[in-house]
Amino acid sequence: MEQFNQKLKKKAAYTWLQMRKNKICYLFLAPYAILFTVFFIAPVIVSIVLSFTYFNVLEPPEFIGLQNYINLVLADDVFLIGVKNTFIIAAITGPIGYIAAFLFAWFINELPPKVRTIAVVIFYAPTISGQVFLIWSIMFSGDPYGYVNAFLLKLGIITEPILWLSNPTYMMPVIIGVILWMSLGTGFLSFIAGLQGVDQSQIEAACVDGISNRWQELWYITLPSMKPMLLFGAIMSITQAFNVADVTMALAGFPSTDYAARTVVSHLIDYGSTRFEMGYASAIATLLFGTMILCKNAIQKMLSRVGN
């Protein structure tokens, strides 16, 4: 016991020494760290605590233990639809969007300088223009005025307009398509910026060493030196893929027919803003948070193998 205490003391003394030695680091970190604690960490902790309460925003929260979680998993059928949809959307748009973002960034990087800028602008356009995805609701509008319907009617492929966004059969494919179209966002731009850090002389050296095609170059040189950006892109993809709600709510309506386009986050927004059950909404957020952390850890492990 005493030995343990002594070890602890030694460790504490060492840590203190290290802290004093790196005083300047804390000075650099402090402004950000203080604001971050106040505006991000504190609210997240409060939300997690709220998930164990009944809280309707007007009255003070009332502790109810795990009741929210039990209701979510056992009694809330709509939530389960949301979970299913979110997993489908995340499983399809996450990986495809991530890989597409990288490939496009890599391809664009090979273009001559002037064309490159134009290409980046065009490929990023769907993300930068804010609510521009609403255009798809006009495209896929259920009446014959919708562009897709008008086009298919003209070609004679269909004889009457399809209710793209209110028929549960078509809803999810359309939504997944639109999300994929928007997915060249944060990751894509950071890859574009990251590809510049790749040392060209290294590639030249590797050519001498016998790397013969661009795929080998990608795997042995470009990817390993992009690892930090790859991790960044991956985590942004997870965040975006699991937090899908804007697009489904705007395109398929809120609530959508038979809840066919319900996602975890639109369920959360439903409870938070329509029913004022913030405790329940927080429980949804906490569960989602846990899932995303697991997913992040798995991907981090996969990325550590890149280039080996």
Next chain:
Amino acid sequence: MAKIKKVKEPKLKKRTKRLNRSASGNFGIYAILLFFALFMAFPLVYAINSAFKPLDEIFIFPPRLWVQNPTLDNFQDLFVIMAKSWVPFSRYFFNTTFITVVGTAGHIILASLAAFVLAKYKFPGSKTFFKIVITALMFNGYVTSIPNYLILSELGWIDTYWSVIVPAFAAPLGLFLMKQFMEGVPDVLLEAAKIDGAKEWTIFIDIVMPIVKPAWLTLMIFSVQSLWNNQASVFIYSEELKTLPFALQQILAGGVARAGVGSAVTLIMMIVPISVFIISQSNVLETMASSGIKD
């Protein structure tokens, strides 16, 4: 002698360009890019066209993509509506510009400072702090809005610009992005500067920030984009402090009759982020050309 020369020459020539690029591969890449570019540019083309469409063309059947008789009616209507508003529109514009500029500048500075020490120094708590930042990135922002509101009202910042600006300073995305890029800065450079007697501050300003210019130019895009489109309707309720997207949103609440004005609004809101984007991207890609020389 002549034989060897013949073999060597083309190889040298190629190496100065790119050794491992095949023409067919290049063609394939161009084809793929062109195909997807059409798809990606489509809504942009649509938005520009609709903004100049007269009302009868907006509701035409079958719908047309290209505008037949371009008109500025939609913009004129928008300005008429704007002129009727009792808070001058320049005020909304100023509000949003102020929030965007101050928020973005502060975010880049604070996030870079923190990212620098997290990436390049080892000190107690550094790893833990960074892990917390990445984790917080994944928590859904919707449920934290109530605790956030309480904190802001405790600080007395509700209904001020600061309720939007100060939380934006500490957004986790910026720190994460900057830290990932700063990790790539070679330690040798920092060591050399230290030997020359440079202080941390000088290393940060003179060495690290110029190298990671592509990173903070990219971060600038993300930040401008989110702040420019921020309606801030929860935290700001005084009419004269409201943001541009919020004011425009109110105009659009007019319904179908405002469809033409709506497309004009969409286009106007896109102009600023896209301009910032183009300026910063051409800078990003320029530094790329110069970084090749540096090596």
